[in-house]
Amino acid sequence: MVARVIPVEDFDLVIFGGTGDLARRKILPGLFRRYLSGQMPVESRIIGAARSDIDSDGYRTMIKEAILEFGGEESQDSNGLDAFLAQIEYVPIDAKGEGGWVELAELVRNDVVQAFYFSVAPSLFGDLAERLHRHKIASATSRIVVEKPFGRDLESARKLNDVLALHFDEGQIYRIDHYLGKETVQNLMAVRFGNVLFEPLWNNHYVDHIQITVAETVGVGGRGSYYDKSGAMRDMVQNHLMQLLCLIAMEPPSQFGADEVRDEKLKVIRALEPIMPHHIVRGQYENSANGPSYREDAENPRSHTESFVAMKCHISNWRWSGVPFYLRTGKRLKARTSEIAVVFKPLGHSIFEGQEEQQNILAIHLQPNEGIDLQVTIKEPGPGGMRLVNVPLDMTFAEALGDSDVEVTDAYERLIMDVIRGNQTLFMRGDEVEAAWGWTDPIIEGWEARNDVPKTYSAGSSGPDDALMLLHRDGRKWREIKG
Known part of the structure; x- marks a missing residue:
């Protein structure tokens, strides 16, 4: 039985922490498999954003190596991999400063689904959320994905929720648990x-x-x-x-x-x-x-x-x-x-x-x-x-x-596609x-x-x-x- 694949809408996905271990091992190899399955539109784009001072070509090389290492059998599809990499961009970003935000604002489109993956320490959630709004990158329909740990106790969890609520409605926040x-x-x-x-x-x-x-x-x-x-x-x-x-x-x-x-x-x-x-x-x-x-x-x-x-x-x-x-x-x-x-x-x-x-x-x-x-x-x-x-x-x-x-x-493939669809059922x-x-x-x-x-x-x-x-x-x- 072959799984029926339903393509999602055209999207821009920005991965903050795009050079990190989670992005390299799970997020990008998973997106590559969704691309090969026909679920990811060819007009969609993935934008890595991190502190590393590299350009888009350097980032594509990094991601290619990661997919070859962690992408499974599908990584042997060299034509598919090259086509997937062509949809990837990179912006060096300063989460607590101003570097890179103007460039990111110019890249992210306003007429497609916008998703921002916070694959960073929770201490940076508020800084990223504030700058996405100050630079008018995010909108009322944008979605953000946040990884665990979501706090280390009730008090810190409430503070994180309050910080995110300053800029995003609950319907825009996707707290991911890969299980x-x-x-x-x-x-x-x-x-x-x-x-x-x-x-x-x-x-x-x-x-x-x-x-x-x-x-x-x-x-x-x-x-x-x-x-x-x-x-x-x-x-x-x-x-x-x-x-x-x-x-x-x-x-x-x-x-x-x-x-x-x-x-x-x-x-x-x-x-x-x-x-x-x-x-x-x-x-x-x-x-x-x-x-x-x-x-x-x-x-x-x-x-x-x-x-x-x-x-x-x-x-x-x-x-x-x-x-x-x-x-x-x-x-x-x-x-x-x-x-x-x-x-x-x-x-x-x-x-x-x-x-x-x-x-x-x-x-x-x-x-x-x-x-x-x-x-x-x-x-x-x-x-x-x-x-x-x-x-x-x-x-x-x-x-x-x-x-x-x-x-x-x-699990990561499915959950990321659910973010693009706007389906919060499997998110906390x-x-x-x-x-x-x-x-x-x-x-x-x-x-x-x-x-x-x-x-x-x-x-x-x-x-x-x-x-x-x-x-x-x-x-x-x-x-x-x-x-």
Whole structure:
């Protein structure tokens, strides 16, 4: 099955921080793939803007090297790459000064969709927003894209929202979380709300518990100084895991529209109960044969920053009363995987001996292989009586849709195209971000007040033993972390 590609309108996309790592690894290679697919009009332009004092030819050379390195098989299309590069311009810019702004104003067109990607530190958001308006580059229909971290607590998030609100309406601001652009995350909504099979079971009458796991094999080497001021709670839980929790738990929106979906996600965050200290486990990886410790990577021998978090959450509403949500994320774990598992309750009564404890599980796999499987019970083939076995009904996208034809688009590609379309459904709203910080801040403040020290765990493991006990105390167990 070949994906149907719908071209977007003609646009000018300005990437502030256009020479940075994110632009080189994700944004521009993704746009190149959209260009090859026919989704990006040939009249559209990409304008890099950064401090580097190079010209457009020098920038095109830089981007060509980046696409050859990070662009995948598509980068071998030399004719397509040359044509794509011809649509790229560059302006040296001083975010806090006046250099380059007149030149940028002359380049950006007023009769096409305008999008400005703030791939820079949040401290520069206000400077960029103010200068875009002072130089009459942005208009009332322009769109801006801002990357996480969107604040480091509720107070800073509010200040960022206030700064952006001075120059842009909420409908112009796209707070990007690449997890929401993953094919399977969107399929989660399709599975829930597009099938009569699941939605009637999506409640505390049938669901025993839900597990959300985002596990990484890499440590913090190379970004240790940043991460040590953040930790897993700020870096992953407050945004990525919170968004996954909202999508799995939200009520059906009245329609599939941006505000309708985000209204329901906001209700989930506001219904989250405060976390009790004994319902959360912090961890920090220690050195092993697999590599250095977190403290060595962070170059902070006394660091108490967590590289792992596991927690038990409850949502106070009619649908989920009594259903625990178990969340965990960590670095230097045994495998790279992201998964949401909906574990249904055992049968009230089974006619088969030994089946009392067997449970159906709907597993949504986000990485490394996107797909969905449903664990069901069947009779084991062969003679010898009624022997039961659990098997997955598997839908891995590349296999189910045809490995050679299916196009599973990168998250950044999809989200950038949604910006051009003006579709905010998969982007966080300002009140949503503030509500998430409002729930997260007391947890972090509690750690600091108690001088909480993370539990150590071996690199390549499933995390601290205390995290296993979080479920064992409830008579449950984590699903195995496997790639």
